[in-house]
Amino acid sequence: MITADVERVALGTWPTPLEPAPRLAAALGLRPDDLWIKRDDLGGLGGGGSKVRKLEHTLGRAVHRGARAVVTSGAAQSNHARLTAAAAARLGLVAVLVLEGDPPAEARGNALLDALLGARLVWAGPVDAAALAERVEHEAEALRAAGTATAVVPFGGSSVVGARGYAEAGAELLRQSPDLDAVVVAVGSGGTMAGLVHALGADRVLGVDTGAVPDPLERVGALAGGLAREAGVPAPGPLRLRRDQVGAGYATLTPQAREAMVLLARTEGVVLDPVYTARAAAGLLAAVAGGDVTPGRRTVLLHSGGLPGLFGHPSAATLADG
Numbered sequence: 001m002i003t004a005d006v007e008r009v010a011l012g013t014w015p016t017p018l019e020p021a022p023r024l025a026a027a028l029g030l031r032p033d034d035l036w037i038k039r040d041d042l043g044g045l046g047g048g049g050s051k052v053r054k055l056e057h058t059l060g061r062a063v064h065r066g067a068r069a070v071v072t073s074g075a076a077q078s079n080h081a082r083l084t085a086a087a088a089a090r091l092g093l094v095a096v097l098v099l100e101g102d103p104p105a106e107a108r109g110n111a112l113l114d115a116l117l118g119a120r121l122v123w124a125g126p127v128d129a130a131a132l133a134e135r136v137e138h139e140a141e142a143l144r145a146a147g148t149a150t151a152v153v154p155f156g157g158s159s160v161v162g163a164r165g166y167a168e169a170g171a172e173l174l175r176q177s178p179d180l181d182a183v184v185v186a187v188g189s190g191g192t193m194a195g196l197v198h199a200l201g202a203d204r205v206l207g208v209d210t211g212a213v214p215d216p217l218e219r220v221g222a223l224a225g226g227l228a229r230e231a232g233v234p235a236p237g238p239l240r241l242r243r244d245q246v247g248a249g250y251a252t253l254t255p256q257a258r259e260a261m262v263l264l265a266r267t268e269g270v271v272l273d274p275v276y277t278a279r280a281a282a283g284l285l286a287a288v289a290g291g292d293v294t295p296g297r298r299t300v301l302l303h304s305g306g307l308p309g310l311f312g313h314p315s316a317a318t319l320a321d322g
Contacts, residue, residue, distance in 0.1 A: 007161075008060035011087050012052040013044030018176040018300070023267040028288045031295050037270060038173060038183070041277075041305035046086020047113060049079050049305025050192050053165030054157035055087045061161055062093075062151035069094035071140045072153035073124075073132050075212075075251065076101045077309040079276070080156050080189075082110040085119035094148065095119040098136045101126060109312020129155070129213075156189025156212070158219070160226035163191040163198070167227055170199020173300065180204065181297040184287065186280035186304055187220065187241065188212035194223035196302075202236040206292070208283030210276055211246035244286060245279045253315040256282035261319065273306030274313045280304070 017039045022032035043052040062070055070093055074081040081097040088095035097114055103123045107115055114121055124135045136152055143150040154162070173196075174180060183200065187193050187207040196205045197220070209216050220239055228235045247254030253274040260281035264270045272278045284301055287293040310316050 007064045008056050009063060009087075009091060011045050011056050011059075011090065013042070015172045015176065016040050016042050018173070021268050021270075021301070024264060027263060027267050028285065029295070030288065030293075030299075034295060034298060036177065036298065036300045037268070038300050038302045040169070041303045041307060043305070045090065046083050046117065047305070047308050049083055050166070050169075050302070051080045051083040051157050051305075052087070053169055053195075054080075054162035054191055055083060055153075055165075057164045058153050058157055058159065058162045059084075059087050059091060059093075059151075062153070063091060065151070066149045067093065067151035069096065069143050069148045069150040070153050071096040071098065071136050071143070071150060072157070073098040073100075073136045073155050075099065076104070077110045077251075077275070077312045079110060079273075079306045079309060081119075082113050082117070082308060084153055084157070085114050085117035088119070089117050094143070096122060096139050096143070098122045098124050098132060098139060100124060100132060109310065110308045111312060113308055154189075156191060158189035158191030158194075158223060160223055160230065163195040163223045163227055166192045166195020167198045168195070170196045174200070177298060177300065179298050180300060182206055182293065183300045183302055184208065184280055184284045184293075185302040186210050186276040187216050188276060190216060190219035190223050192302070192304060193220045193239075193241075194227065197224045197236050197239065198227040198231070202239050205240060206283070206287060207239065207241040208245050208280045209241060209243045210279050211250035216243075217241055242283045242286065245282045250275065251313075253313065253318075254279070254282065256286070258315075258319065260285055270303065271307055271310070272303070273309045274315065275309060276306050277303055
């Protein structure tokens, strides 16, 4: 259903909760009221996650312009791809997901949900970003040639249009916590951080690089700059981005991320995914240890979802070892 904003569709359940995390705060040496978790994993569609906010805008534009199919791309366990499939199912669209790598022997995690949600999966092999984008365009052109109006949703849903969803999320967060000092967020394709920067200012957003793209600062800066131009306001100031949590690469479970996953599970009963939210939490732990996050200042960890990906991760079983 199209909302009053004609290039937007209603897909999520907003506002998502903002929950206190006093036991985690105590474990980190903070005051009980210092640390909160923004539960964007509870957005309501297709397993939940931050991408729903972006899809309300990217798919809203696609539907408004007559699309009957969407093509997008991502890693094998892409949360964005899974939620694009869910949104397409709700809107009656054909969804084609072009995924990096080869088809698994057994579908698990997000790949299992992709199929359950009715998407057509195209496995592109071990390709680079340029080759993946070319495959997306090939699939889109094939659909158009067959007479189906088709829109391409960018990798991670990150465009200026998609980033509007997190500008709205930043405003939502301020309504819930007017005295917010900082929000810590995982950075993949850049749209989530860019939207938050637009709403909150660069000084209140601490990004944690996940290794999804080689140029996160440039991507976030370009998207935040695009939002600023749309709004007719100055470009944001210098961005705050930690790049110390990538480890051996995007798809790996780093020791720091593993520690953060266990700590949040055992202090607050909150489960993170190994790629995005675990790295964000690890960045939060490092920021506390380094004095960037201090007692007496209200800090929010954005839980951007991604739990289904845990069940498709090769290192998931090791978490049971404690």
